[in-house]
Amino acid sequence: MTSAAAALLKERDEFRLHERFLSGQIDPLTLDEIIKEFSLTINSSVRHWLASQALLSNEKIDIKTTDDVHRFVYKPSLDLKGPKKYSLLKLLKARYDNGEDAVTVEDIQDSIQQTKGDKTIRILIESGDIVKVASSKGEVLVYTDRNFNLGINPEFINSWRKISVEHLTNEQIHDFIREKGYYSLTTNAPKQVQSPKKPLKRADRRSVTAKHNQHVVDQLKDYFNTTNTK
Numbered sequence: 001m002t003s004a005a006a007a008l009l010k011e012r013d014e015f016r017l018h019e020r021f022l023s024g025q026i027d028p029l030t031l032d033e034i035i036k037e038f039s040l041t042i043n044s045s046v047r048h049w050l051a052s053q054a055l056l057s058n059e060k061i062d063i064k065t066t067d068d069v070h071r072f073v074y075k076p077s078l079d080l081k082g083p084k085k086y087s088l089l090k091l092l093k094a095r096y097d098n099g100e101d102a103v104t105v106e107d108i109q110d111s112i113q114q115t116k117g118d119k120t121i122r123i124l125i126e127s128g129d130i131v132k133v134a135s136s137k138g139e140v141l142v143y144t145d146r147n148f149n150l151g152i153n154p155e156f157i158n159s160w161r162k163i164s165v166e167h168l169t170n171e172q173i174h175d176f177i178r179e180k181g182y183y184s185l186t187t188n189a190p191k192q193v194q195s196p197k198k199p200l201k202r203a204d205r206r207s208v209t210a211k212h213n214q215h216v217v218d219q220l221k222d223y224f225n226t227t228n229t230k
Contacts, residue, residue, distance in 0.1 A: 030072075031070070055072050076110055088124065104139065106138055108120075159180055
């Protein structure tokens with residue numbers, strides 16, 4: 001069997017196991033059961049290849065082993081158990097709390113039947129529990145933390161959306177807000193706390209010893225040697 005044929009067969013088996021999983025059939029199958037259920041016609045060498053390499057090395061297939069017998073089932077991107085709405089919301093909240101990556105819509109479609117997945121996403125968005133945003137990974141779902149919900153006047157939102165602020169300075173934005181009459185956004189805004197300035201280190205000053213009688217220093221006479229010679 002050529003490498004191209006092997007890759008095609010491997011991809012086909014994965015696709016069929018995926019379809020089976022999305023239909024709600026999550027019980028694992030032995031290789032013989034897979035061959036029978038999918039009506040595969042393969043020879044002994046291909047069967048050996050599936051049993052020893054293809055199915056065992058596929059990251060999208062989970063392996064359950066009982067009494068040395070391997071059983072295979074599709075491994076979804078997300079492990080969503082129980083009611084999909086609550087399990088998905090629980091997963092998104094856990095990722096939010098732990099600072100982990102958001103969940104992509106593609107991952108949900110890989111783990112839930114598309115019609116059910118789309119319905120679950122729509123319900124959670126309409127209830128305000130999650131939001132859908134675009135990213136480099138495609139569409140992603142993010143948990144909404146209601147503790148940070150702010151009551152903003154709709155008139156302010158409309159005024160804000162009418163202008164582009166990318167080219168404006170903070171002072172210009174401040175003036176615009178005041179012109180629209182939203183003084184509370186400036187007067188009640190928390191002031192930025194400035195870090196205390198470190199005291200300047202003063203240079204060490206040496207004590208100055210006063211010198212007396214400097215004006216008659218040339219008239220002084222050393223009597224030390226005179227005293228010793230007497």
